[in-house]
Amino acid sequence: MGLAANPPEGHPVTAPAALDEFAFLIDDARDQHAAVPTVRREQLALDGSLVLSALVFGDDRPRAVFVHGAGLNAHTWDRTIIDLGEPALAIDLPGHGDSPWRDDADYSPETNADAVIRAIEHWAQAPVSLVGHSLGGLTAIHVAARRPDLVSHLTLVDILPGIGGVGRSALAPFYERLEFASVDDVLDHAVSFGLGGEREKARRSVILNTRTRGDGVVEWKHHMARIFSNSAPDDSPVEIDDDRDARALASIEVPVTLIAGSHGFLSPERIRDFAAARPENEAIVLDAPHNVQETSHLDLAHSVRASLPGRN
Template sequence: MDEFSFLADQSAELGIDAVPPVRRLTHRLDDGRVVSALRYGDPVTAAFTPPQVTLLHGAGLNAHTWDTTVLALGIPALAVDLPGHGDSSWRTDAAYTGGILAADIAPAVAAWSAGTPQVLVGQSLGGLTGAALAAAHPEVVRELIVVDITPGIDPDGDAAQIAAFFAGPTDWARREELVERALSFGLGGSRGAATRGVTLNSRVRADGRVEWKHHFAHLANALAGDADAAASAEAQRHAIRGALTAAGWDDLAAVSAPITLVRGRRGFVTPPDAEDFQRRLPAASVVEVDSGHNVQEEQPVELARLIAQVARG
């Protein structure tokens, strides 16, 4: 299936007459791995227009989670598949933390933005990655928007539910089986939305079996079958959480660009978390929206409006 086949219906739902041009980009890293992304609003037949906005998704998602938000936004944008997700390569060390992911995507973002400082938008794990990228490469980021995450909050969210969801078989006969599983866990929203999400977050292998594109499902499945390994992984997770939290706050403190936190009222960032964020970063802005954690999917038009305000100054 064409990965862009859902855009016409999404555009129609927003009242947009035509689907903007969109294409997939690939950047090869020095070690042979690739970083992939979607480029919206760049007609191949016209002069190149650098993106103004770069978007980073959360754990277990991919660049297509931003489709509706970008359609509503209506300006040139880049949505990156983080390593281990979408069409980007998996990491053999399974090290998916903000600082490591930022180092992976930095050369690709620099190349694709063509020297144009970006409004960098990151949701959940993408927000922590965005903070690390903005701290290490200030020349790439004009403003940073962090969506429903602060350091210390688990970017995987309800770990027990997510682990149980992904701890099933590593491959399936049909995508419909994955849709039914998502709906049975209360994930994906409507059947139509779940079908779109599953289709864009899975792939058909050469043997005809279907598997998730992201590495997290395979890691969860492996841990589910090995209680000792799962216990060890959980202990390690707790041991490094403090260091990652400190690193996240250090990254945010080092960001020279203006920062905005978008908090979903039903998301992961609690009012005390938002107050702590504001206390640590008094110059930052905090905006609340009526949404859960995946603001880009639940309130794409509202989020697009907020991004547009920042992008257009």
């Protein structure tokens, strides 16, 4: 199946809100005492009608590639990439950001890996340091297992096989409401669920992850909201195969770093199990929630910089 550029038939056609998507980079760089990166958005035509969108930071071919989690987009990595200070590629997974929705709702790690492999081949200088958060981490596992020639180092951000369902069950109630009167209405909803942290800091993420319909209604930009929600008729997401993900991780021979949030999805037991299974690899716990990259971006950037090809 291909991608649907708009919501499935019968759903309101939407258009992005009028906003420069890079408008926040100047403030982020100032707050982080770093240079404002050069960045451009590019599109990659895949097989058939498939299209993938991504942000390319810097002028040289990236050797750091970032893959976001479910319900997020490439901009979740902005602060980390600013701190990194190196050319980088941040991908919008299918159904997220500016990458159109799949009409088969297949956002499984194995299927996502097909698109990420093509993105690395097209935009990056392989082998790369591949960084994946949540669903993006499970996707990155399959990329590294399937194409070890493309990956020199894998960083998993607050995810291990068997954890993917935790986020889905936690977010389902949040996505029962899909339409909002304004960005402030979305913020009120997010704050009521304890998501997004401080209100004004969460505003940036909400603006970059929503779009405004022709009738003025604001809705989420990503498909996951509709397929996680019991209030929408969209197909349920393709189930994640935990055993397959675990086998893929076990097969990876390149170094793997686990970066866990102290109040994220991974229990201390799961982190210890990873360390025992891969004693030659590193497991780091940061004082952060599940979206480590949005609060502990400097520490994450330091780890990624150390993993870049030629830095070890």
